[in-house]
Amino acid sequence: MNGMTVIVKTVTRWLKVFIFLYGIYIIITGHLAPGGGFAGGVIIACSYMLLTLAYGKEFTLKRLSLRAGHHLDSSGALLFLVVALFGLGSGGIFFANVLQNRYPGAKFTLLSSGTILISNIAIGLKVAASLFLIFIILSVLRIVLVEDGSQKMIQEEEEE
Amino acid sequence: MGIELYLFILLVFLIVGALIAVETKNLLSSVISLGAIGFGLSIAFLFLRAPDLAIVQIAVEVVLLIFLIRATIGRDVIPTKGHIHWAGLLIVCLLTVGFFAFGYYAFRSLNEFGTPIISAVGNAPSNKYLADGLKETGSANIVTSILLDYRAYDTLGEATVLFAAVLGALAVLRGRAWSKREKDK
Numbered sequence: 001m002n003g004m005t006v007i008v009k010t011v012t013r014w015l016k017v018f019i020f021l022y023g024i025y026i027i028i029t030g031h032l033a034p035g036g037g038f039a040g041g042v043i044i045a046c047s048y049m050l051l052t053l054a055y056g057k058e059f060t061l062k063r064l065s066l067r068a069g070h071h072l073d074s075s076g077a078l079l080f081l082v083v084a085l086f087g088l089g090s091g092g093i094f095f096a097n098v099l100q101n102r103y104p105g106a107k108f109t110l111l112s113s114g115t116i117l118i119s120n121i122a123i124g125l126k127v128a129a130s131l132f133l134i135f136i137i138l139s140v141l142r143i144v145l146v147e148d149g150s151q152k153m154i155q156e157e158e159e160e
Numbered sequence: 161m162g163i164e165l166y167l168f169i170l171l172v173f174l175i176v177g178a179l180i181a182v183e184t185k186n187l188l189s190s191v192i193s194l195g196a197i198g199f200g201l202s203i204a205f206l207f208l209r210a211p212d213l214a215i216v217q218i219a220v221e222v223v224l225l226i227f228l229i230r231a232t233i234g235r236d237v238i239p240t241k242g243h244i245h246w247a248g249l250l251i252v253c254l255l256t257v258g259f260f261a262f263g264y265y266a267f268r269s270l271n272e273f274g275t276p277i278i279s280a281v282g283n284a285p286s287n288k289y290l291a292d293g294l295k296e297t298g299s300a301n302i303v304t305s306i307l308l309d310y311r312a313y314d315t316l317g318e319a320t321v322l323f324a325a326v327l328g329a330l331a332v333l334r335g336r337a338w339s340k341r342e343k344d345k
Binding site for chain 1: 212
């Protein structure tokens with residue numbers, strides 16, 4: 001996969017930042033406006049998919065390797081679990097919103113809801129890394145029909 | 161009437177799209193009509209005043225379309241041949257009629273369109289969430305306050321399912337890619 005034409009590459013170069021920024025906005029304001037961690041994570045993964053489709057797999061993997069994706073995925077899940085255990089440790093209840101109970105912020109502001117913001121960021125990180133990993137893995141391998149009618153999994157480079 | 165008319169038109173559009181997706185011979189047009197169903201569903205969520213779901217639906221639908229088009233492009237569907245099993249067809253028709261009859265009586269027992277079911281139950285937990293959600297969690301978006309505060313345990317399970325799915329996909333699919341890279345070294 002060597003990428004697409006120069007038109008697609010130029011448009012992608014301008015658009016990718018805005019898509020990424022929109023995903024971050026959806027995650028950060030998840031407790032104030034419609035959206036949240038899941039939707040924002042999917043949008044961030046979309047920006048990386050656009051990059052992969054336009055520039056090719058090697059270009060994306062140079063910027064965000066599979067190993068880094070693994071670490072982001074695991075750290076997102078771990079951060080969410082840490083929030084839960086933090087509530088259990090200091091509030092006595094699993095997922096207790098300790099920050100909001102102790103230091104309630106002004107309503108309708110960014111820091112108004114305690115651990116909900118942290119949970120949103122954790123879930124967004126996790127979903128974005130997961131979908132990116134699945135897309136990269138699916139674009140490395142592909143299933144083709146061989147002569148005797150059975151199906152065989154091959155790599156992209158071997159096919160060409 | 162108003163909004164019900166729009167929803168009715170959208171539902172007819174969705175059903176026609178689903179029939180095209182099932183019946184068409186070309187795999188790519190089947191995938192594209194599946195995408196049309198997803199975007200129509202997202203508009204239906206907007207009409208039902210659920211913008212959170214509409215955003216999630218439209219984002220997931222884009223990702224799904226990319227996956228499916230990438231997987232099916234340049235590939236032909238192999239049509240299944242064989243005679244029709246009349247007994248099986250009869251059983252399927254009977255089951256469908258029974259399902260619709262059951263659905264008709266089940267939906268008649270619901271409230272009128274637009275009135276929430278929680279209004280019929282006095283001390284439902286949802287009433288407490290709606291009344292005290294902003295005060296207790298500080299989150300202006302009630303959906304997020306339920307997902308990540310009152311019912312965060314569910315969200316933890318959902319995140320676990322996603323984690324397990326990614327682990328499974330990586331374990332199944334990466335074997336050959338890794339072995340080739342080691343061979344190059």
